Amino acid sequence: MGKKLCLSVCMILLMLLLSACYDAREIGDYAYVSMMGIDEGITDTLRLTFHIPEFTVSGSGTNSGGGGESNEKEKTEKEVITLDAPSLLSGVSIMNNSIPKIINFMHMKAIIISEKMARAGKIGEIVAGLMKYRQIRGITNIIICKGTAQEFIKAMKPYQGGLITETIEELITRSDKTGFITEFTFRDMYNRIKSPTTQFLGIYGAVNEGENLKDGDTPFTGYKIPGDYLAGETPVKGGPKVELFGSAIFDGDKMVGTLTGFETQMVRLAHGTLSRVVFTIQDPLSPGLYIPVEIKELEKPKVNIDLSSQKPRIKLELSLEGDITSVPSRIDYEDTKMNRVLEQTFENFIKTGIQRTFLKGKELKSDIFDFGRTAIKQFLTIPEWEEYKWTDKFSEAELDVSVDFTIRRTGKTIDSGPIISSEGKE
Numbered sequence: 220m221g222k223k224l225c226l227s228v229c230m231i232l233l234m235l236l237l238s239a240c241y242d243a244r245e246i247g248d249y250a251y252v253s254m255m256g257i258d259e260g261i262t263d264t265l266r267l268t269f270h271i272p273e274f275t276v277s278g279s280g281t282n283s284g285g286g287g288e289s290n291e292k293e294k295t296e297k298e299v300i301t302l303d304a305p306s307l308l309s310g311v312s313i314m315n316n317s318i319p320k321i322i323n324f325m326h327m328k329a330i331i332i333s334e335k336m337a338r339a340g341k342i343g344e345i346v347a348g349l350m351k352y353r354q355i356r357g358i359t360n361i362i363i364c365k366g367t368a369q370e371f372i373k374a375m376k377p378y379q380g381g382l383i384t385e386t387i388e389e390l391i392t393r394s395d396k397t398g399f400i401t402e403f404t405f406r407d408m409y410n411r412i413k414s415p416t417t418q419f420l421g422i423y424g425a426v427n428e429g430e431n432l433k434d435g436d437t438p439f440t441g442y443k444i445p446g447d448y449l450a451g452e453t454p455v456k457g458g459p460k461v462e463l464f465g466s467a468i469f470d471g472d473k474m475v476g477t478l479t480g481f482e483t484q485m486v487r488l489a490h491g492t493l494s495r496v497v498f499t500i501q502d503p504l505s506p507g508l509y510i511p512v513e514i515k516e517l518e519k520p521k522v523n524i525d526l527s528s529q530k531p532r533i534k535l536e537l538s539l540e541g542d543i544t545s546v547p548s549r550i551d552y553e554d555t556k557m558n559r560v561l562e563q564t565f566e567n568f569i570k571t572g573i574q575r576t577f578l579k580g581k582e583l584k585s586d587i588f589d590f591g592r593t594a595i596k597q598f599l600t601i602p603e604w605e606e607y608k609w610t611d612k613f614s615e616a617e618l619d620v621s622v623d624f625t626i627r628r629t630g631k632t633i634d635s636g637p638i639i640s641s642e643g644k645e
Contacts, residue, residue, distance in 0.1 A: 256368025357406030425451030
């Protein structure tokens with residue numbers, strides 16, 4: 220009797236283990252959203268835009284030999300759906316009732332929020348709702364766009380036949396080599412808008428129609444720092460219309476200003492999040508020409524803050540090294556003594572850039588350099604820190620920047636000699 224009972228129990232358990240999931244769904248049952256845009260609504264609170272890639276197979280045929288060889292090719296199309304709704308969940312419900320697939324956000328790469336909504340201080344209520352939505356991952360990228368998120372998403376296209384998800388991801392991951400945009404994600408945004416020590420910097424995006432690339436016979440005059448632009452302002456024509464360049468500055472959940480690509484580089488240098496980046500400086504002995512320098516951080520930035528006086532005194536130390544990639548003036552900067560002239564010029568260039576960016580943050584009362592993370596260590600309790608009112612004190616803070624830059628390599632040449640022609644040396 221006991222053996223029969225054990226056998227029956229084992230058979231029942233085996234049947235349960237081998238049974239299929241009653242609620243299982245196939246991958247084709249879902250419509251995977253790659254980007255979601257959020258604007259102010261017209262007929263309701265929010266205007267939601269969903270970018271949904273569609274993968275199809277086209278272009279089949281046979282060879283001339285009649286062997287029936289297939290010539291199929293996969294391509295990607297997109298569908299952009301926009302609707303007004305009081306909340307994301309309500310919008311998803313409407314979408315699920317309108318299309319024959321189930322909306323899924325598990326592979327979403329970016330949330331696009333219009334600058335109008337960001338400046339209106341409506342980010343907090345949006346983020347709080349999105350954070351509770353299980354399908355939206357914390358590593359999703361946040362982009363604040365000039366104009367409407369709807370038009371931004373419509374302009375986004377995959378580059379050179381690739382996937383749209385790859386295009387978005389690669390645009391953002393390349394930032395550790397350029398520094399023109401920030402690296403903060405949706406999770407960072409949620410944490411930083413509530414933090415008493417840091418502020419959020421969002422990726423700034425825009426549609427660039429190529430109108431900034433001027434035509435004409437007027438020659439270029441004057442030096443402009445490379446990358447000192449906002450998205451939509453760079454002198455580029457052709458290529459993708461969607462551009463990510465610079466940062467949106469937040470004070471709590473309200474956007475209060477912007478940083479150019481160059482100013483964003485200064486912030487990332489202070490954060491220690493640039494692996495390698497190229498700067499172009501004026502030739503100190505031939506100001507009409509420019510020298511590109513590829514640099515990387517030799518050590519992590521050091522921050523010391525003195526809170527003993529009425530104004531916080533901040534000391535930032537950067538240790539950098541780099542390579543000279545070209546010397547158009549052909550001045551012998553490879554020489555040890557001349558080397559130091561170039562090093563000092565670059566050190567002053569970085570000091571000036573950081574001070575300029577720091578002043579912008581002070582004016583907007585936004586600690587974009589995260590100095591609050593260092594200052595808070597001097598307080599034993601959170602109430603003591605809150606009583607100190609760092610945000611108010613930060614707007615009066617003074618910054619001393621120290622940059623130590625060393626040239627390690629001078630490229631393939633060891634001597635930038637003059638050009639010799641029939642008229643002699645230049």
